[in-house]
Amino acid sequence: MTRKSQLRKQELLAAASAVIAEHGIAGASVRAVAERAEVSTGSVLYHFESFDQLVTEAVKSVIDEFNGHRRRLIDGVADPVERLRIMIEAGIPERISNELRVVYEVAAALRDQPQYRRNQTLVTERQVALYSIVIEVGVALGAFTPRMDVDAIAANLVALEDAYDLYLLDPDNWQRDIYLRNMMQYAEIALGCVLVADASNADEPEEHQ
Amino acid sequence: MTRKSQLRKQELLAAASAVIAEHGIAGASVRAVAERAEVSTGSVLYHFESFDQLVTEAVKSVIDEFNGHRRRLIDGVADPVERLRIMIEAGIPERISNELRVVYEVAAALRDQPQYRRNQTLVTERQVALYSIVIEVGVALGAFTPRMDVDAIAANLVALEDAYDLYLLDPDNWQRDIYLRNMMQYAEIALGCVLVADASNADEPEEHQ
Amino acid sequence: MTRKSQLRKQELLAAASAVIAEHGIAGASVRAVAERAEVSTGSVLYHFESFDQLVTEAVKSVIDEFNGHRRRLIDGVADPVERLRIMIEAGIPERISNELRVVYEVAAALRDQPQYRRNQTLVTERQVALYSIVIEVGVALGAFTPRMDVDAIAANLVALEDAYDLYLLDPDNWQRDIYLRNMMQYAEIALGCVLVADASNADEPEEHQ
Amino acid sequence: MTRKSQLRKQELLAAASAVIAEHGIAGASVRAVAERAEVSTGSVLYHFESFDQLVTEAVKSVIDEFNGHRRRLIDGVADPVERLRIMIEAGIPERISNELRVVYEVAAALRDQPQYRRNQTLVTERQVALYSIVIEVGVALGAFTPRMDVDAIAANLVALEDAYDLYLLDPDNWQRDIYLRNMMQYAEIALGCVLVADASNADEPEEHQ
DNA sequence: GATGAATGAGGATTCATTCAT
């Protein structure tokens, strides 16, 4: 049954994601996934050509889900400033989600395995594309007046997001409010807009500190 | 022999760093380190409580070295703008250095071990402190007129550096010029200075794109 | 359906033979046979008590075919000398046939399973019987004048054949012409006949070398 | 300690040979060898690069021993006829020795592994060389008057030996006396000598059967 | 009849750690 098999594959992918999120890439093993999915170890490899492929697919699906989630967030929102604020706030989450954890688990861990690196590049490029769209539309509507190249702004926003999210791997020292403020301030001066109510207007910059 | 023993420890730490830099965290094993240091496997663990501790110490020493290197770079430079440019250019290296590689190899790989996370946080905080000093001095000397909180600028610069360096794990897609430009442009509009000769003057901002 | 079932059994036996001939006994697995026969793995074992039994039967059928082929070769030939030459030449083939390969693949591989050994003995005895008939008829017709016991000659010819065929497992060092000459010369001096045109007459033996 | 290590290597090679002789190549596994040698599985692979290499070396050493034994048998014997008789009798042993069993276990089993095939070729060529020497010396001394090419006689004798030994894999149907007689008669008519007291003289051949 | 998912034991190999020397 293709139906049953695909269902099981999904279960295994989910189990693999969960294991990675919980115990890290290093803690992901055939047995760990098998136990999480409550199947035999043989079953895990029955559905995938190799354990590596299972992990790769799991990461890929998490990334897709992660990206889709971000995209849906701004789907119904018209105001460019509001969209940007939503993007940034979603980029610096309250707590680390399983998805994000998986993404960063894989990020640095397996330099030698090209497929992981490509995934990482993929998620970054998609984020940049998403930010670029939001900014370009905002510029077109007159909501933003960029002070630097638009693609540089998008790349920087994603980079900031990546870095601050990476810090999440040490949750005890994670300071969401500060990271959020840092990104918001950057977006404001780079795009000449007001994202936060009480913040200074970037169009009339005043000396800071 | 305390002297001889400490010497041997240093050799082992150096060997461990080299192995990690070359073959990644996954390729680091007792035997690999032993072969690199040209000692027996038993000898490797004779000087350390466990292999994990050896790795931890090795990473720690690499981080110290990494940080010290950055600090020495700007030691004899007086001009704040020049110092900032040096900092940024050193932050986005031509090629990934062994030190940087070790740092990121370890970043996410061994998340479950608190000491690694602390190391990571440590290197970030030191970087932020370094940038903060450069900026503060520049502000005091009138070289910079910050458009946002100084600590936010420093944190953002380090975050950008961290993120763009992280991308180095996929060297094929690494675009130093672009990342460098992104950071320079950000520094210019955030600090109201000119870092790159031909770039637009951030004091007289013009519309981009 | 007995008809359909037996057809399927034959298909599976053929598939098993093909797999063994191509990938050796070590490469013969349920899945390999299933894929070759284009059926499911479950189906393979549905028709046989075990995979071992399937292999056993496959080998048996290959041996039967192998033997029948040899028998048919001399069917229409009347001249005893010609019959003997045909036998010997067929015994030292140009290339290893799938049949022969299967026979020798199995020969020593599964020694612990008595049925394989019996198969091996079977094929040998049949060969000896075949040679014996050819020789006896030749003696009766006056074409051969044996210098040693006829059954010893037949056994030796089969043994030579077996050994030289065994060497075929290392095809790179296989020297058909030499092995053929060796057997022909032996047959000539043992039976006092001339098998090869240019060879010395065994009836008037001259000193060799 | 090199001494201790080499001792252990020898033990493991012996254990491997014993396992192969007893359970065949197919029954040779790391665990089987480990249990036979009364060490851990890890220990088996500590001394060899791979299990395959252990098996290869074991077979190689058995072959060397096998060949050396044959060579020593005729060392002190001067009479060519006696030497030939000793060779043939040793070639058709009473019972299958562990050495011989290992040699033939490997013979057909692992077609895909070139190192085994080379071993097989090696043992054959050495046997041929040994027979050749015995025959050539006998010819030089006037003890033999060959009826066919000397190299063909040597090759045939080894081939007969190989084949009859191969039949040993089915010990129940093994008939030493007959195989011995077959080889002796062949040697007599091929070399024009008398090997067995009561046998007919090959110099004055009479009709057989 | 036929399927193919699931099993679990067994395959070789790697590894940090221990310990007698």
Next chain:
DNA sequence: GATGAATGAATCCTCATTCAT
């Protein structure tokens, strides 16, 4: 101090067999 042999659990993977569908 230093060695390296030995360990045994863990790694991924293969496989014949079973069984619900």
